[in-house]
Amino acid sequence: MGMRTSMVTEPDVPPAELPPPLPEPAREELRLEVVLGALSDPLRLTIVRKLLLEREAYDHPCGWFGLDRPKSSLTHHFRALREAGVLRQRQYGLERRSHVRTEDLNARFPGLLDLVADWEPASDQK
């Protein structure tokens, strides 16, 4: 950043100045056992499934899901998903938006996301 205060016409970044992703494992670093662990929680399955099914505007702010848990709990779960490599998160001003790393996950673990999309929560889901 900086270094460009005047007299510039050519585009610096192709699309629209995307914020950098928060720290996450690279595609080659994804570990099956870690991803499965991240997905073995009903709340986190709910989050990922919702992102997969209702992916409308590319990615969603963290509070968009109708999850009535305290904010600190949500932070915890979103971070678990990001650190496992399931979600990518970017900071947009105040809010942190998430989307599923479908490309990477389909490359490394083909079929896994389909299982998540087809999942339905148990009846006693809280």
Add this chain to the structure above:
Amino acid sequence: MGMRTSMVTEPDVPPAELPPPLPEPAREELRLEVVLGALSDPLRLTIVRKLLLEREAYDHPCGWFGLDRPKSSLTHHFRALREAGVLRQRQYGLERRSHVRTEDLNARFPGLLDLVADWEPASDQK
């Protein structure tokens, strides 16, 4: 049982008197989050993968895997896999043999077992 001490010629059980499986969830009761939880452990992934790859004699006794852990630990992990619905276990005399419930798992969670078969343990695998 009992009730048949003499004069019986017709076969009672079609094939070869298979011992009944230990208690396990029915196919319809399998829960994705539970199965993923059971598979989110390196040792258990090792067990299931080994069964998938080297399935020679249909099913294997519990001590057949070259796992150097105390027996009580192995009991724990094999039970976790059975109760999640990943393995079926039958008692053959002294030993308890396990095999993967491929039919049920492929029906409910297609592709999942392929991921397990393709898994390779981390380098620092204990």
Add this chain to the structure above:
DNA sequence: CCTCCAGTACGAAACAAGTCGAACTAGTGC
């Protein structure tokens, strides 16, 4: 500058899971 607001960081309490030793159970074979 001050407030509002999305979300984080920290830390504690509650709970679940992994690990393992020691004692036990139950077939098998002598």
Add this chain to the structure above:
DNA sequence: GCACTAGTTCGACTTGTTTCGTACTGGAGG
């Protein structure tokens, strides 16, 4: 009956996970 053996059960310890309250950070808007 006795020893052997595959595996279980129990209980203790340790480690990790979940949950959440409270305090904090940092951009946006007046």
